[in-house]
Amino acid sequence: MSARPHRLDPDRVVEHLPRLYRAARAWTGSREQAEDLVQETCAQLLARPRLVRGDDLGYLLRALRNTMISGHRSSLRRPQTALLPDDLPASDRLGDPVAALAGHELRRAIAALPEAFRDAFVAVDVVGLSYDEAGRLLEVSAGTVASRLSRARDRLARELDGTSDDPGERRAE
Known part of the structure; x- marks a missing residue:
């Protein structure tokens, strides 16, 4: 049974910004890219009225993911630039360097997960x-979400412990 369509309310979008930002940060691995992604997604969604079926958060997360994928596809057509050590964001140079490194490693490990697991x-x-x-959002069963989540957590734990050289990890999922 499908929910009745309703207009996406801009005031309700604002309520979901922290969750959208956390999702974008995990997907992109960068604070700046996450902020840009959320901003671009909101700008596209609010540019014209939208009809939404179901809950607003699920719709917003799908739109965020689609915006990210579209941006990634278009970036593949652009020349790539390398980030030099002096170009690191100030937020990574300030504060506790151990915590900054741990956060960077975690974001890198999440970004390296296969798309379904991530x-x-x-x-x-x-x-x-x-x-x-999550199952409704990803259009899979809750059991599939649980399985993918378990595998993602295992891979992250191995990666962060430095034991990711498991030969079974390379097989296709």
Whole structure:
């Protein structure tokens, strides 16, 4: 049974910005890219009225993910630039260097996950959705979300412990 369509309310979008930002940060691995992604997504969504079926958060997360994928595809057509050590964001140079390194390593490890695992991890562990909500968002069953989430957590733990050289990890999922 499908929910009745309703207009996306801009005031309700604002309520979801922290969750959207956390999801974008986990997907992109960068504070600046996450902010840009959320801003671009909101600008596109609010440029014209939208009809939404179901809950607003699920719609917003799908739109965020689609914006990210579109941006990634278009960036593949642009020349790539390298980030030099002096060009690191000031936020990574200030404060506790150990914490900054740990946060960077975690974001890098999340970004390196296969897309299906990363999406499940971000939906449940970063955004805070239930398995059922994540399943609806990702269009899979709650059991599939649980399986992907378990595998994502295992890979992250191995990667962060430095034991990711498992030959079984290379097989296709």
